[in-house]
Amino acid sequence: MAISYKDSGVDVTRGYKAVDLMKKHVKSTYNENVLGDIGSFGGFFSIAGEKMEEPVLVAGTDGVGTKLKYAFLLNKHDTIGIDAVAMCVNDIVCQGAKPLFFLDYYACGRLYPESESEVVKGIADGCRQAGCALIGGETAEMPGFYPDGEYDLAGFAVGIVDKKKVINGKDIVVGDTLIGIKSSGVHSNGYSLVRKLFGDENKEELEKYDERLGDTVANVLLKPTKIYVKSILSLIEKVEVKGIAHITGGGFIENLPRILPEGVAAEVNKNSYEVPPVFKVMQEKAGINDEQIYNTFNMGIGMVVCVAPENVEKAMESLKASGEDVVVLGKTIAGKGVVLK
16 A cells, blocks of 8 residues: 555645745745745845945854743734744844844744744734844654644844944953843843743643733733844944944843853843833743843843943934833943842
8 A cells, every 4th residue: 555745744735835925925025125936945135236345244043942832822823923032032142243134944844834934924024123034944843742732933034234343242351341232032031031921732721811920921921022123233333332232041140141252241231121020920920030031031131232432422312312221230240240239
């Protein structure tokens, strides 16, 4: 008896339908640099219009992590793609790079075209927010590897910057100012702990309004990661920015030192802004100290920008004009690592 690919659990016709459903979302991200009429196995993107002395490509890749568990449970798939884009483009813009294009990888046990189309819709939304094009991706249907109804999602972004304008923190000195740009919430890190604290199996409980959070737990935990690309690119055109840190996994404690030269530490004033309720609730539920929670979550600050003191006012004006909520978070001091004040 013959055994077909479909008999093994992979139905290529579902893949065809998924591609058909997502086409409009993908094309909504295209710009004049996307060369969609050539090639078929790879995406083409022209950089002929970039006026730079020494153009350098900057790449970043990341996934959404176990935040996906909430998308599965709540059957909400239209924003998780924004997270996938955000985690990549927010990283590369820290180097002063303008994101050019994005590719995604979607892997599942059984392909449901409508769900994947919703995921890609979110990816396209994220790409438009970042000003980059979605020029390709991969859908992998792997029966027996992923449970039915679940999937994994990761992405890859490429940006460009003139080598002389690369931002890497090497010029940061003691006495510089740290400006915090507020986050939209938990973003996409620390969800293994989040799931321990809020659970990931009771849909009804997650959809209940929580007075402490001012919203349902579901809405708070699935809120997509903020994309800072356009605000940062606008800022670096106006002000000399010495360093930019994306506050992701590892929180302040791990990410701020990544931009600091030897002998320079970051002093963070925890009282310089109001920490969002979700972080206070999680700290209470977990029974952990400040050092531990600031080493896990963004605590309401998604990006930290380092500038000289004389540029603080201009930098904050630029970020506010881009719609960002900003705060003077602290300063650089002599030492090593991060000091929570």
